[in-house]
Amino acid sequence: MAETFIALMAQGAQMLLVLLVAPALAGLTRMVKARLMRRQGPPLMQGYRDLLKLVRKEAVVADNASWLFRASPYVIFALTWVAAALVPTFASGLMFNWAADVVALVAIAGAARALLALAGMDIGTSFGGLGSSREMMISSLAEPAMLLVVLTMALVAGTTRLPAVADFFIAQPLAIRVSLALAFVSLVIVALAENARIPVDNPATHLELTMVHEAMVLEYSGRHLAMIEAAGQLKMVLYISLMVCLFVPYGMAPADAGVAAWVLGGAFYVGKLAVAAAALGVWEVSIAKMRVFRVSEFLGVAFIFAFLAILLSFLTQEVLH
Amino acid sequence: MLMLAPATLLVIVAAAIAAFMLTAVLAVALHRRTLSFVYPLCLIAALVAVGADLAAMLGGIDAKAVLPIGLPTVGLHVRLDALSAFFGLVVNIGVVATSIYGLGFDRQHELSPRIEPFFAAFVAAMNLVLLADDAFGFLFSWELMSVTSWALVISNHQSEKARHAAHTYLVMAIIGTVALLFAFGGMAGIAGGYAFDAIRATPLTPLVAGLVLMAAFIGTGSKAGIMPFNAWLPLAHPAAPSHVSALMSGVMTKVAVYGLIRIVFDLMGPPVWWWSLPLLLFGAFTAVGALLYAVLDNDLKRVLAYSTVENIGIIYAGLGLALAFQASGLKAAAAVAMAAALLHVINHSWFKSLLFLGAGAVLHATGRRDFDGLGGLIHRMPKTAVYFLIGALAISALPPLNGFVSEWLLFQSVLAGPAFPEPLLRFMSPLVGALLALAAGLAAACFVRAYGIVFLGRPRSDQAANAHESPSQQTAAMAFLATLCVLGGLFGNILAAAIAPVLDKLVGQHLPGLGAGPTPFSLVAFDAARSTYDAPVIFGFVVISAGLTTLLIHWASNRRTRRAPAWDCGFPDASPSTQYTASSFSQPLRRVYGAAAFSARESIDMPSPGDQRPASLVVSLRDPIWQYLYATPAEAVLTTTRRLNTLQFLTIRRYLVAMFVALIALLLFTAVWV
Numbered sequence: 001m002a003e004t005f006i007a008l009m010a011q012g013a014q015m016l017l018v019l020l021v022a023p024a025l026a027g028l029t030r031m032v033k034a035r036l037m038r039r040q041g042p043p044l045m046q047g048y049r050d051l052l053k054l055v056r057k058e059a060v061v062a063d064n065a066s067w068l069f070r071a072s073p074y075v076i077f078a079l080t081w082v083a084a085a086l087v088p089t090f091a092s093g094l095m096f097n098w099a100a101d102v103v104a105l106v107a108i109a110g111a112a113r114a115l116l117a118l119a120g121m122d123i124g125t126s127f128g129g130l131g132s133s134r135e136m137m138i139s140s141l142a143e144p145a146m147l148l149v150v151l152t153m154a155l156v157a158g159t160t161r162l163p164a165v166a167d168f169f170i171a172q173p174l175a176i177r178v179s180l181a182l183a184f185v186s187l188v189i190v191a192l193a194e195n196a197r198i199p200v201d202n203p204a205t206h207l208e209l210t211m212v213h214e215a216m217v218l219e220y221s222g223r224h225l226a227m228i229e230a231a232g233q234l235k236m237v238l239y240i241s242l243m244v245c246l247f248v249p250y251g252m253a254p255a256d257a258g259v260a261a262w263v264l265g266g267a268f269y270v271g272k273l274a275v276a277a278a279a280l281g282v283w284e285v286s287i288a289k290m291r292v293f294r295v296s297e298f299l300g301v302a303f304i305f306a307f308l309a310i311l312l313s314f315l316t317q318e319v320l321h
Numbered sequence: 322m323l324m325l326a327p328a329t330l331l332v333i334v335a336a337a338i339a340a341f342m343l344t345a346v347l348a349v350a351l352h353r354r355t356l357s358f359v360y361p362l363c364l365i366a367a368l369v370a371v372g373a374d375l376a377a378m379l380g381g382i383d384a385k386a387v388l389p390i391g392l393p394t395v396g397l398h399v400r401l402d403a404l405s406a407f408f409g410l411v412v413n414i415g416v417v418a419t420s421i422y423g424l425g426f427d428r429q430h431e432l433s434p435r436i437e438p439f440f441a442a443f444v445a446a447m448n449l450v451l452l453a454d455d456a457f458g459f460l461f462s463w464e465l466m467s468v469t470s471w472a473l474v475i476s477n478h479q480s481e482k483a484r485h486a487a488h489t490y491l492v493m494a495i496i497g498t499v500a501l502l503f504a505f506g507g508m509a510g511i512a513g514g515y516a517f518d519a520i521r522a523t524p525l526t527p528l529v530a531g532l533v534l535m536a537a538f539i540g541t542g543s544k545a546g547i548m549p550f551n552a553w554l555p556l557a558h559p560a561a562p563s564h565v566s567a568l569m570s571g572v573m574t575k576v577a578v579y580g581l582i583r584i585v586f587d588l589m590g591p592p593v594w595w596w597s598l599p600l601l602l603f604g605a606f607t608a609v610g611a612l613l614y615a616v617l618d619n620d621l622k623r624v625l626a627y628s629t630v631e632n633i634g635i636i637y638a639g640l641g642l643a644l645a646f647q648a649s650g651l652k653a654a655a656a657v658a659m660a661a662a663l664l665h666v667i668n669h670s671w672f673k674s675l676l677f678l679g680a681g682a683v684l685h686a687t688g689r690r691d692f693d694g695l696g697g698l699i700h701r702m703p704k705t706a707v708y709f710l711i712g713a714l715a716i717s718a719l720p721p722l723n724g725f726v727s728e729w730l731l732f733q734s735v736l737a738g739p740a741f742p743e744p745l746l747r748f749m750s751p752l753v754g755a756l757l758a759l760a761a762g763l764a765a766a767c768f769v770r771a772y773g774i775v776f777l778g779r780p781r782s783d784q785a786a787n788a789h790e791s792p793s794q795q796t797a798a799m800a801f802l803a804t805l806c807v808l809g810g811l812f813g814n815i816l817a818a819a820i821a822p823v824l825d826k827l828v829g830q831h832l833p834g835l836g837a838g839p840t841p842f843s844l845v846a847f848d849a850a851r852s853t854y855d856a857p858v859i860f861g862f863v864v865i866s867a868g869l870t871t872l873l874i875h876w877a878s879n880r881r882t883r884r885a886p887a888w889d890c891g892f893p894d895a896s897p898s899t900q901y902t903a904s905s906f907s908q909p910l911r912r913v914y915g916a917a918a919f920s921a922r923e924s925i926d927m928p929s930p931g932d933q934r935p936a937s938l939v940v941s942l943r944d945p946i947w948q949y950l951y952a953t954p955a956e957a958v959l960t961t962t963r964r965l966n967t968l969q970f971l972t973i974r975r976y977l978v979a980m981f982v983a984l985i986a987l988l989l990f991t992a993v994w995v
Contacts, residue, residue, distance in 0.1 A: 058881035078867035124778030129901020136766035137909035144758035
């Protein structure tokens, strides 16, 4: 009974952790970008303040919005939150992460994206349709690439359960494999695209014909927008956690470790998140945004790399059983 | 469940088929008024058949009988085993849903002697195919199924399009049946026993096996709609009345899949690994190819038809994997792949029927099915909009709905690919996996587009603006299927356990079953350590966190909501034509995929200064399959026949000369040859 309680606490702690760390992570990237551009930039806590401000504001909903438009933000937020909470972060043995393996995780993220694209089309404006259309074009390449990447990792580890994959790579001696390197590059590209980062999309633009994500959520305001923003931040946590869990799981506490080990694992995890967010900031100031129709080539590279990765691991893999 | 003897179940199913037949005969023979009895009678018979099929499948029975009808001295062999019962379940659940839908038809205006009698006969024929246990019975009922569905396709005979569709369908159906004829002939061999038991006992040489496989693949594939034999499907399925489209797409294609499984996994004997290659290759490429058509098409029912082709591709890929695993002696993996294929058969029959019924409701409410005239129906048809959304999300393989369960199993079986002893198969499985992943991404794009254009946004025509909800029987039919999609998604592991007798029969092993995972609802592919999926837990989590978030946010916020005109970056336009259209939605996809697949070209036709005609954007697409595989040969046949046509108008002298020359030539030929 006590064990179940502790496991439940760990799962709850993880849900809270990803939720609390998300706005700071986005803030950190923004801060690094600002400093590199020799600007002061908003403080780290600005993300939290923005969300609070949005929640307190009145929500303006377009006249012809349907229930789908108003319900979607909450569902998208919940889907992204659950997905982020199912990736092992500070400990590999969370209570519920057997419930959705990597394939299910990719699909849950896909469900959130499909809902967001639908919500973008609900009002019937040209910007909303534009955003949804481009989002689905991007995801039609990014999602398969991501699926192939996680399948490659699952193949190497012999399981599609994320904690087991993480445990497997922790136990492995550190070695660079070609298939894993390809998979990593591919996942980085996918993560950039899915989180609407430069060079695929620019999170800082409005009123620009090249925007994708912002065009979709243009009609949202108040608490609905807060949910969408929070879901976007959680999505970034999800992707970085996934990369960390698959490629640098070192420092993660084992399944049955005590609270002290979890705290240590948590510190490692937050450190890794910070490094990734800072790296994203450096990356974004050093590269320009692409034209929309070059994005498909960029993502095509991700898909090809992911395919090569899984092909290599199929041809070199020992029989798993 | 009530335990019945296998023979009793066979009799019940046969009685249901007889009831369908009798309904058809009554509808033809009696006065028009009796048409309104067709759907109630079909509903009752289908419910009975569902019960019997379910009992037969769960019990894993095997009941045989020889009826003294059909060909003299041969009779009609019938047999109800777990495989037939499984597909019977698929067929009859589809019939239940479409019959409920049919109850909502207006007695005065919507019942037609061109539809109702054939509906019942079509249903009977599909059930009969599943029961047939000899080649004659199989081909006869297969043809009956083709002809009755052809009659339904042409029910709207005034339409030029429907006539063209029906003609194409008939030609393809004939080609398919001829191919099946060869397949059965090859399997029966020279000794020629045409009962399935005799065919099973006949061993095949590799050459004959290859030819039989090719013939069976063409024969069943042309009915199922595998590319490149799918040319008729996107024409014929949409041309039929919508509830018949639901049956044709959701159910009849599955009967074709049954034919393939029966021949390849049962009749042909122990499989060889290379048999799986055509299934894998054509299946995976069909899955991606058909979606490219679907995502560029602007007709709701045609999009659904193309998506059927895609799903058939997924099913074929699953069957190919199962066959390859089984031939390589990897039974556990074969069971996973087979379970994926069979679950996708049943899942697709549910959500595709649902989507076609939804399309029927839209067509009935607005009179249109072109994307450019629809929009905003979520306000006018709230119930249909919910059910269609469930179907659209399910077919995009999104959790927690049923499409994802089969998708999940399929990817699990792909991951078992490194165990193949054959290097070619080890190469094929990641290729199949990559193509299926691509198909999953495209399917989401396709159905977001379809749903967004039809149900969301603002109405693009007066008909869409004045649409009305369907009669309650029709929304009830959709609700029934949508419930099945949700339940099948949440409790996929129970479905997977229920088909265990079918898996045992086909590949000799089944999935670990209930209780193998952490909770009673965990779906386990190989073993719990390797992979589990637990939809109720995930869904519970999502519901709880969404609920808590909503409560919390509403408590923290001022809860004020103001309705205002759409913002649209400060430039809202009152005209609905400023919305994104279906063509504009698919334009990025067209540019990414279309250039390679369809030689898509866009050019701007800009008039010179002073010229007063409007500028326009010209998009040209070319269908490579139609052009190279159908149009060119058809052209050649036409040209040849036109040339030969002159022979019809010769004088009698010339005919005599021609006969004389032919006689001399034949004599010379025999003299030299013999």
